[in-house]
Amino acid sequence: MKKGLALLVGCTLIIGTILAGCSKDQSPEAAKATDSGKDTKPKILLYNNLKEPTSIDPPIGFDQVSYDIVNNAFEGLTRLGKDHNPEPAMAKEWKVTPDGKKYTFTLRDGIKWTNGDPVKAADFEYAWKRLLDPKTASDAAFLAYPIEGAEAFNSGKGSADDVKVKAVDDKTLEVTLAQPASWLIGMVSSPAFFPVNKAVVEKNAKWAGEAATIVSNGPFTITEWKHDSELKMVKNDQYWDAANVKLGGVTYKMVNDSNTAYQLYSTGELHTTGSIPADLSEKLFAENKVTVEDAAGTAFYRFNTKMEPFNNVNIRKAFIAAVDRQKLVDLVLKQKQKPADGYVSPGLKDPAGGDFRKVGGSLIKFDAAEAKQLLAKGMQEAKYTTLPEVTLTYNTNDVSQRIAQAVQAMFKDNLGIDVKLANKEGKVMTDEQKKLQLQLSRSSFLPDFADPINFLDGFQSTNPFSRTGWVNASYDKLIKDAYNEPDEKKRFALMHDAEKILMDDAPILPLYFYNTAYMQSEKLEGVVRHAFGFVDFKWANLK
Known part of the structure; x- marks a missing residue:
């Protein structure tokens, strides 16, 4: 996402009933229809966002709970369509030079911010350079590294003027890459690359913190934000494609308990939910x-490779081999997830038409006997007679707790180790991961665009997403070479080699x-859940 997430087992949705009558949250279009005597009521979709977003500011809220909101309030040059492929959005068209290094985007006529200001190419230039500015400290900045001058600016070795993003005029944005990036058009549909209104941001540093000061450019506009409770959006009639937005609005609830969410659905109060209780799963699927x-x-755990005992690679590999992932998905999660046998998830096609995961093969496996042997070897290398105390930290919610308890039992059964559990609020846990204060802690990664590089570049030694303390010069070089390799077949081979190093050196424990997986009323249609992106309500409707 790349992306550091404290996610559950996917996006949990809660959809409520259509609100009756006119309300202050309905769009002007709906109000006019009601006033004219038409039987048109605002259709308000209720969605469970689990918890408070980290930030609505595009380069800051680099996680699912933030970007599921940002993706509907803002829009980039492109947008993932109903078929999950990027299509024109703020940009009506673009041209690419034969060498694949220079992109020229032409913006649509008449596009506006919710405050009425025109959306200009300069807003994109400002936003992208702000994403890269070291002062912004965005965890998403590395996504822009294919742009010439981007990495140097972000690492403090260059200036903003060296970043080759230029607003030629109000309608034209030129982007020059350091090397070809076949995924660029899809990547700029990610919220990290959304524009921000320069005048608004420079006037108020806290512009993204309250509904009253947020200015956006997407299908919906934020009208109310009760922190840690709910956030409301209504249809944005300034949006260039407002005619195809059928909902009157979206209300994001923040219910961080799967059983509560399911109960709301089961009593008929909600139209859809991704909360499927484990004890009912078999029946509901049947x-x-x-x-x-x-x-x-x-979904994975991060090892702190700078902290004992996980500064020893064989001890890390022992913990990996001790986890029965098939049992975890079958008996704990019960939503037909696939056990991880590598880090890059399925669904990414290589130049020959194969799936990256299948071609890469199974790089990790459950093997209790091998786990014990690896542990003994690691303890001998580290000169341990007794393993230092280990604490597994997870983000506070019931699903993460069940997973942690199951893994804790596997460590006991297969390694003879008593691992302590600790839970922390997601923001706190992420902050402590960044400071390398946790031994073993839960994480997840959801890709921002459909290419394996998006998974793998996060574990370069200089990438803030890593949060493991892991450094491997060979891995770093393979990722750098993959970015610079124009031949797709060779590029994929480099990425396969990199993933093998990642799994062999074991700074992470994939789960x-x-x-x-979700349940949904037949009244709801048109919600697009992107595999390589975020939930989109632009085309949703309540019949």
Whole structure:
């Protein structure tokens, strides 16, 4: 996402009933229809966002709970369409030079911010350079590294003027890459690359903190934000494609308990939910009440390779081999996820048409006997007679707790180790991961665009996403070479080699690959759940 997430087992959705009558949250279009005597009521979709977003500021809120909101309030040069492929959005068209290094985007006529200001190419130039500014400290900045001068500016070795993003005029944005990046058009549909209104941001540093000061350019506009409770959006009639936005608005609830969410759905108060209780899972799946769609991303634990005992690679590999991932997805999660046998999840095609995961093969496996041997070897190398105390930290919610308890039992059964558990609020845990204060802690990754490089570049030694303390010069070089390699077949080979090093050096413990499992009323249609992106309500409707 790349992306550091404290996600559950996918996106949990809660959809409520259509609100009756006129309200202050309905769009002007809906109000006019009501006033004219038409039987048109604002259709308000209620969605469970789990918890408070980290930030609505595009380069800051680099996680699912933030970007599922940002993706509907803002829009970039491109947008992932109903078929999950990028299509024109703020940009009506673009041209690419034969060498694949220079992109020229032409913006649509008449596009506006919610405050009425025109959206200009300068807003994109400002936003992208702000994303890269070291002062912004965005965890998403590395996504822009293919742009010439981007990495140097972000690392403090260059200036903003060296970043080759230029607003030629109000309608034309030129982007020059250091090397070809076949994924660029899809990547700029990610919220990290959304524009911000320069005048608004420079006037108020806290512009993204309250509904009253947020200015956006997407299908919906934020009208109310009760922190840690709910956030409301209404249809943005300034949006260039407002005619195809059918909802009157979206209300994001913040219910961080799967059983509560399911109960709301089961009593008929909600139209859809991704919360499927484990004890009812088998019955609900058997009754065909659950829809399962392909998704992308990986749930995993991070080892702190600078902290004992995980500064020893064989001890890390012992913990990996001790986890029965098939049992985890079958008996704990029960939503038909796939056990992780590598880090890059399925669904990414290589130049020959194969799947990256299948071609790469199984790079990790459950083997209790081998786990014990690796532990003994690691303890001998580290000269331990007793393993130092280990604490596994997870983000506070019931699903993460069940997973942690199951893994704790596996460590006990397969390694003879008593691991302590600790839970922390997601923001706190992420902050402590960045400071390398945790031994072993939960994480997840959801990709921002459909290319394996998006998974793998996050573990370069200089990437803030890593949060493991792991450094491997060979890995860093392979990722750098992959970025510079124009031949797709060779580029994929480099990425396969990199993933093998990642799994062999073991700074992370993969758990399972995500899918999207949900229950939904027949009244709801048109919600697009992107495997390589975020939930999109632009085309949603309540019949």
